[in-house]
Amino acid sequence: MQTQHLKKNYHHGDLRAALLHSARTLLEEQGIAALGLRAITRHAGVSSAAATPHFGNLTGLLSALATAGYEELAAALEPVLPEGPHAAGLVYVHFAMRNPGLFTLMFRSDLIDRSDPALAMAADRTSRMFTQLIDDLEDRLPQKTRAGTRAALWGKVHGLAVLAIDGLLDALLTSRGEGLTLEELLEDALR
Amino acid sequence: MQTQHLKKNYHHGDLRAALLHSARTLLEEQGIAALGLRAITRHAGVSSAAATPHFGNLTGLLSALATAGYEELAAALEPVLPEGPHAAGLVYVHFAMRNPGLFTLMFRSDLIDRSDPALAMAADRTSRMFTQLIDDLEDRLPQKTRAGTRAALWGKVHGLAVLAIDGLLDALLTSRGEGLTLEELLEDALR
DNA sequence: AGAAGAATCTTATCATTGATAAGTTTAACT
DNA sequence: AGTTAAACTTATCAATGATAAGATTCTTCT
Numbered sequence: 006m007q008t009q010h011l012k013k014n015y016h017h018g019d020l021r022a023a024l025l026h027s028a029r030t031l032l033e034e035q036g037i038a039a040l041g042l043r044a045i046t047r048h049a050g051v052s053s054a055a056a057t058p059h060f061g062n063l064t065g066l067l068s069a070l071a072t073a074g075y076e077e078l079a080a081a082l083e084p085v086l087p088e089g090p091h092a093a094g095l096v097y098v099h100f101a102m103r104n105p106g107l108f109t110l111m112f113r114s115d116l117i118d119r120s121d122p123a124l125a126m127a128a129d130r131t132s133r134m135f136t137q138l139i140d141d142l143e144d145r146l147p148q149k150t151r152a153g154t155r156a157a158l159w160g161k162v163h164g165l166a167v168l169a170i171d172g173l174l175d176a177l178l179t180s181r182g183e184g185l186t187l188e189e190l191l192e193d194a195l196r
Numbered sequence: 197m198q199t200q201h202l203k204k205n206y207h208h209g210d211l212r213a214a215l216l217h218s219a220r221t222l223l224e225e226q227g228i229a230a231l232g233l234r235a236i237t238r239h240a241g242v243s244s245a246a247a248t249p250h251f252g253n254l255t256g257l258l259s260a261l262a263t264a265g266y267e268e269l270a271a272a273l274e275p276v277l278p279e280g281p282h283a284a285g286l287v288y289v290h291f292a293m294r295n296p297g298l299f300t301l302m303f304r305s306d307l308i309d310r311s312d313p314a315l316a317m318a319a320d321r322t323s324r325m326f327t328q329l330i331d332d333l334e335d336r337l338p339q340k341t342r343a344g345t346r347a348a349l350w351g352k353v354h355g356l357a358v359l360a361i362d363g364l365l366d367a368l369l370t371s372r373g374e375g376l377t378l379e380e381l382l383e384d385a386l387r
Numbered sequence: 388a389g390a391a392g393a394a395t396c397t398t399a400t401c402a403t404t405g406a407t408a409a410g411t412t413t414a415a416c417t
Numbered sequence: 418a419g420t421t422a423a424a425c426t427t428a429t430c431a432a433t434g435a436t437a438a439g440a441t442t443c444t445t446c447t
Contacts, residue, residue, distance in 0.1 A: 042405055043404070052426050153381055159359065164354035168347075194348040
């Protein structure tokens, strides 16, 4: 019989994908603290040791999940790159706000392994997009400060995303925001 | 005998301060992952349940540690506030780079309890400094965009700090930095 | 001063976690 | 068809944070 039977290999289907799906579900429904090895395998209906052959350990599983996150982020950024830093920044922050758990995981170096080749490649692709974004403005900028401009953009956008997820921007709005919505605040901040 | 014998109360001295000191040491020497309840109490030479009367649980202890972090950060920022956003931003990022574990802990909402009164107060004081920083420029800025400017500044500074700690700025430097040092990059980015 | 009470701190125990070795079942490949 | 390799389960381990119960020391009140 052909082994090319879709992707359902082995005697329990595509467990690798199933585990990633379970992890993603738990992450979205219950947050990053729910990402235990036992919780994930329980959700997928397999034993707690079933992930070992596919991911080695929990870090391997979460690294694969973060890899998917970087790929999604890059896919969201790519189409708006021609529109420039403002539009791309908004997409970056919106991605973080829509996927707070996943975005947080992508920068939790204690939970993932950045030397994982797939993860390193996906993360690098995202970071290269900021490079491209700045290089598109290169005629307007002196050569020497381009790295600084790139860091400033990534920093601002990333910082806003982190602070938004932590609810610290809302706190800023309620304490002294002059009747602004969060969306308007982001528009102004990314200008 | 007078009970005012320095701060050494009770029959084992000032355990509360000793535990915080042990936690800080472990945090600096071995990183945030070393901040276990048992590791901290072991380092302080007491039993693993000795922290309960002082902090309730591990979250309480780490919240107190984070509170100290916010106070240190505010104390570092205060004297440079008159120099404006550029100088203050540099101090913020330098604080993060010099205390990577502590700074990370201060924004790890899963490890600390932001509703802790002392922590909330200390964190609020820090965030108010950014408000003041922007308000000092108020004549130059239209009233309406001031919240956005404040968010942009805090976001950029915070994002640079986070990315620097994660080593992602070094990665950016080695891949495309035009022979810059990290310090020069920050100078440019904070301009 | 002395007894009652409250707080600190220890000991012992519990449920839960991630990892792993050993065994079982299923698929893959001559 | 039969051997090998991989997936998956079961059982077990060391380690964690929390907590109840007991022991010790400080405080407080008369």
